[in-house]
Amino acid sequence: MIQTVQGTEPGLTRNRAVSDAVQSAPIAPVARGKSIRNQVVQQITELIVSGALPAGTRLTEVGMAKRLGVSRVPVREAFLILQGDQWVDIQEAHGTKVHVPQPGEVNDIFEVRVSMESLAASLAAQHCTVEDAQDLKSLANEGRERHRLGDVAGTSRINALFHGRIVKISGNVILDRMLAQLELKTRMYFTARITRPRGVGAWDEHIAIAEAIASRDAAEAATLMRRHVLASWAEYRKLAGDGEEKDPAGLDTNEAKETA
Numbered sequence: 001m002i003q004t005v006q007g008t009e010p011g012l013t014r015n016r017a018v019s020d021a022v023q024s025a026p027i028a029p030v031a032r033g034k035s036i037r038n039q040v041v042q043q044i045t046e047l048i049v050s051g052a053l054p055a056g057t058r059l060t061e062v063g064m065a066k067r068l069g070v071s072r073v074p075v076r077e078a079f080l081i082l083q084g085d086q087w088v089d090i091q092e093a094h095g096t097k098v099h100v101p102q103p104g105e106v107n108d109i110f111e112v113r114v115s116m117e118s119l120a121a122s123l124a125a126q127h128c129t130v131e132d133a134q135d136l137k138s139l140a141n142e143g144r145e146r147h148r149l150g151d152v153a154g155t156s157r158i159n160a161l162f163h164g165r166i167v168k169i170s171g172n173v174i175l176d177r178m179l180a181q182l183e184l185k186t187r188m189y190f191t192a193r194i195t196r197p198r199g200v201g202a203w204d205e206h207i208a209i210a211e212a213i214a215s216r217d218a219a220e221a222a223t224l225m226r227r228h229v230l231a232s233w234a235e236y237r238k239l240a241g242d243g244e245e246k247d248p249a250g251l252d253t254n255e256a257k258e259t260a
Helices: 012-024 036-050 061-068 072-084 103-127 130-148 152-170 173-191 200-214 218-240 253-259
Strands: 088-091 095-098
Touching: 036 061, 036 072, 036 173, 061 072, 072 088, 103 152, 103 173, 103 200, 103 218, 130 152, 130 200, 152 173, 152 200, 200 218
Parallel strands: none
Antiparallel strands: 088 095
């Protein structure tokens, strides 16, 4: 069992009360017949990504086991896997807590996304069918409308679907697998308010990307996607106070935002 200790720092009692309440919130129980440990990993990951388990939340084996309707053993195993993927931090003196992302991690994610998502867009343009093009345009327009209506949860979901659909269309299984993990991390950063949604401009960019892919213009699709990801990165860097710095590819992030 992962041991925790009682602390005396100010606010600890209140934080633990909030943590207990978060862990006790209703959730669909883990289904039988599949790897229970893997299901627990998936469920906890989604709770973290969605913000249901905010960064810094203290987790216990007992609390999560009760919430998920499983024994403590798969929860203990899941915590170790989640620690390896930086979803939780396990410290002997403080127990298990939801990982608090650091600024450097966000930069690392965006550095990789710039290259990988540009490649995905380029490949998608080369493999796009008429139905694929219709799906992308539909998602982009729906996302823009949901943003206009103030549907934050719906906007986030459509955003994930849009980017995920592009990778699927690319036909590259490895790229799909790697970007799926990056997408989850990015969603967590936005939920944790380390970065913030960029507004309607991002959806105009989505529409332009969809049109480039539909036109089978691989170079244009890659360029637009690169600018799109850089613009999101620029928003984070502005919040972090270093908006004038250049990204690793040598393009000023403010320039990326202006040309997106």
